[in-house]
Amino acid sequence: MTDITTGATAAAPTTPTAVGAIPPHALRRVIETALEEDAPWGDVTSEAFVPADATATATLAAREPGVLSGGAVFAAVMAAVDPGIVVTLERADGATFAAGDTLAIVSGAARSVLRAERVALNLVQRMSGIATVTARYVAAVADTRARIVDTRKTTPGLRALERHAVRCGGGHNHRTSLSDAVLAKDNHLAVLAARGVPIEEAIRAARERLGHTVHLEVEVDRIDQIEPVVGAGVDTIMLDNFTPDMLRAGVALVGGRALVEASGGVTLESVATIAATGVDIVSVGALTHSARALDLGLDVVVEPDVATAPRDR
Known part of the structure; x- marks a missing residue:
């Protein structure tokens, strides 16, 4: 298998690796489930x-520009x-x-290549679509301090692959699961x-129960909630569906005491203003x-058979 960081090429192994x-x-679970389906x-x-006994050589071809993942x-x-x-x-x-x-170039038993074709394409198209749209968001905020996550x-079932695709596009990952x-x-x-439990009381009680390595974030949707939340000692405060003016005011109120995350209704058209x-x-x-699968195709290379090719007469 190819090392995705170096592009070095080798024969694919018998089992999927990291x-x-x-x-x-x-x-392994994704591939086994998809092939069985x-x-x-x-x-x-x-x-x-x-x-x-037929063999085939095929190319993974891009029908449109993008960023590769998968x-x-x-x-x-x-x-x-x-294998x-x-x-x-x-x-x-x-x-x-x-x-x-x-x-990519694929070669092997024709039946095997054809059996693997759709599942292999589905995954690389999905992942490359995510990487491509992520790269657009990342480029839009390049002149700011903000990270795209x-x-x-x-x-469902594809989170590990889709999160990898976000990283391929230059983005970052939020928590992986509810357990993180x-x-x-x-x-x-x-x-x-x-x-009837005040938010600051709940935050302090949670902090007492949590280990020191556990990150604590709280979402708010009003300006007046910011001070009680930050004052109680969160690591990150999420400002949900705030207008740009409200975000600027919120950042000023937090004053560097916690990380500030903006969330809710973010689009390519609005992300630069939000990040600023x-x-x-x-x-x-x-x-x-909402990422669209990228248009990639697997094309079998057809070479003329010298035994049956037309001859000059």
């Missing part, structure tokens, strides 16, 4: 039409179907490409309010929940 920070077990009893079309995932799918397939990646994850560029609004960090949002606070208010983080659910 791709960047994608946990091996997560990658796509060909539970084999590929009846290829088995009916394609000779068992090249080694693509190779791992091929390896899971047939004899060789995938040569022509671009590393995070690299930009133009329409018409060859991103993802959210938990990911495709404390993030008290509006519904958590609504439960507390219904019980001085916030540290801009979280964007659209990186994963």
Whole structure:
């Protein structure tokens, strides 16, 4: 398999391995589930039409420009179907490409390549679409201090792959799961309010229960909530659906006592204005929940058969 950081090429291994920070077990689970879904009893079309001894060479081709993510995932799918397939990646994850560029070359048993084709394409197209849109957001805030981060609004079962794709586009990851960090949002606070528990009291009690390594973040949707939250000792305060003027005021009120995250309704058209208010983080659910799969294709290379090619007469 290709090392996604160096672009070095080798034959794909027999089992998927870690791709960047994608946990091996997560990658293996995704691939196994997807292949079982796509060909539970084999590929009846290829088995009916394609000779068992046929081989094929194919290119992973870009139909439009973008940022690559999932090249080694693509190779791992091929390896899971047939360890004899060789995938040569022509671009590393995070690299930009133009329409018409060859991103990878695949060679091996034709039936195996055809069986792996759709699953491999689905994953690399999805991941590259996320990386491409992330890169656009990152470029839009390049002149500010703000980091672009993802959210938990990911495709169920694909979070590890989609978060890797965000990193390939130059973005950063928020908490991976509910188990990673404390993030008290509006519904958590609504439960507390219904019980008459002041927000600052709840924050201090949570801090007492948490280990010193656990990050504590609280979401607010009004200016008057900022001081009680920051004063209680949070690490990050999330300003949800604040206008740019409100964000600037909020940043001033926090005064460097916590990280400030802007969230809610962020678009490519609004992200630069939001970032310019001085916030540290801009979280964007659209990186994963609305990213369009990039148009990539796997094209089998057809070479004339010298035995059957027309002869000059």
